[in-house]
Amino acid sequence: MxxxxxxxxxxxxxxxxxxxxxxxxxxxxxxxxxxxxxxxxxxxxxxxxxxxxxxxxxxxxxxxxxxxxxxxxxxxxxxxxxxxGAFAGTPAPRSPRIHPMVNASLQANVVKVVADGGGKSVEAMRRRLEELVAADLRARQLAETGSSGAGPAIPSPTVVRAVITRELNRVGEAQLLGESIAMDCCPTAMRSPAGEPWALFAIIDRGTLRILGTSVGSLDDSVEGYSLAARRALVALAPVGPSLGPWARRTRRVDMVVGRDEAACDALIARYGNVEGAIEFKAVTRPRRFGSMLRRYVGERMGRVDLRPGWATAAPPMADGDPAFARWDAWERTDFEAQAWNETKVIERAAKGHERPPDELVALIRLLVGDGQIDPGTLR
Known part of the structure; x- marks a missing residue:
């Protein structure tokens, strides 16, 4: 042949x-x-x-x-x-290299131009971006040489428009389901029969503010808590039934607030790091971490579930008349309130995305499900 x-x-x-x-x-x-x-x-x-x-x-x-x-x-x-790719002959002309100083200014300023752009056209944003970059270059030239003479050239309008288009696409992608995920855990006002506060575990989509999965448990075993929340998330990610979409093309990063079982969480993250195609999966370990992302994306409460981040250090004694919740009952309440929360977060714009969740997110959720050593007897 x-x-x-x-x-x-x-x-x-x-x-x-x-x-x-x-x-x-x-x-x-x-x-x-x-x-x-x-x-x-x-x-x-x-x-x-x-x-x-x-x-x-x-x-x-x-x-x-x-x-x-x-x-x-x-x-x-x-x-x-x-x-x-079978054409022979002269190589395709390469785009002229952008001066590193110009490129740095373009990347730094395009975020602001797009954020402030509103309904402006790409052409209007191009002119504004070129103004900001030119001002940067003049200031840099003056600081380095004492002269405001000609410095590195700004690339052609076509290149500048391409920079803006990439940023517009990035912003649009960040508003789709599954692009960036936050996993948080926080004590709640719901008490166990023993008087200990149940901790809420939640898997939150940053772009849409939807909650993909919840569970309740103990901060002493956050691997199990997140595993149970991931089981709920698998239902949302299932390839059958209506899609929550539009979904992002891929998941860029996941941040996880680490419970008191830091060694187990570190081992989980290290194991995930060896998975082919692993994405950025970072542990949040600062002292005041519990509930930090829940409060940022959801608020101080989720319906009837009141967050008590201060109780991670010491919970007050249980007062007479305070209701006690079996674990299953507490979890049922969080599920109900998470669903009610999600119903307020409908994507109203005509977003262009995918019908099904990113493969990276599905793989990570499945790993979380498989890592929790769950005793069914503890759920009641």
Missing amino acids: ADAPVDLETLLMRPPTEEEARSWAVLSPALRTRAVDRITLLRRWWGERDGLTAKEAAAMAGVIPNRFYQMAAAWKRAPGLAAV
Whole structure:
């Protein structure tokens, strides 16, 4: 096959363009063979895959998965030699390198420009961003040379618009479900029959402020508490039934408030760090951590569940007449109030996202579920 002559029109199933014909004429036999193999692979990818995964296809094409996805998308848009990277000749012109000082100013100022942009057009934001960058560069030049003369050049309007578009996309992604997750635990006013405050464990979506899962337990065993909350979250992430979406394309980070079982939490995070495709999963260990994210994203209370972060150090004695809750009853209340909270957090805008949760989030939730050594007898 490698040495057999290949008719380009037969390969493409259409007459080649002039550019394709010129490129094919100067390709080496090895590059022609690679082009044939990739075209065959992409036709299979967009046809009968027969269980072919992207990872396997990327290996067959000799590229990383991200590059294969780009190649597949290019082929779907316009099947041809360009889609499989088979053009020969002069290399594509490289974009001019942006001066590091200019790039730093662009990245620093674009966040503010987009945040203040409101309903402004990209063009209006471009002009504002260029103004801020120019001011930065003049100040830097004056400080370093004592002159406000010409310094590094600001890139073309097309490049500046691209910087703004990336930031707009980042902001939009951050408002979708699953992009950033906060896991928190905090004592509540609900007491166990023994008088100990039940701690609320919650898995919170930062972008939408929705609560994906809750449980109650003890700060002495937060691994178990989060495991039970993760079981509830799996219901929200399940691939059946209505989607909570729109979901983000991927999960960027997860922060977990560590209970008093710090060694067990450290071991859990270390184990997760060895998982293929692990995302940023950070422990929150500062002294006044309990309830810090719940209060930030939910408030001082969640319906009838009152947070008592100060009780993590010492809870007051239980007064006469104070109600006592079996663990299951306390958990049932938190579930009800979390659902009521979520009903107030409907995504009203026409957000563009995915129907199903990011794979990274599902994998982490499953790991949390599997790590909790749960005794069913403690739930009542």
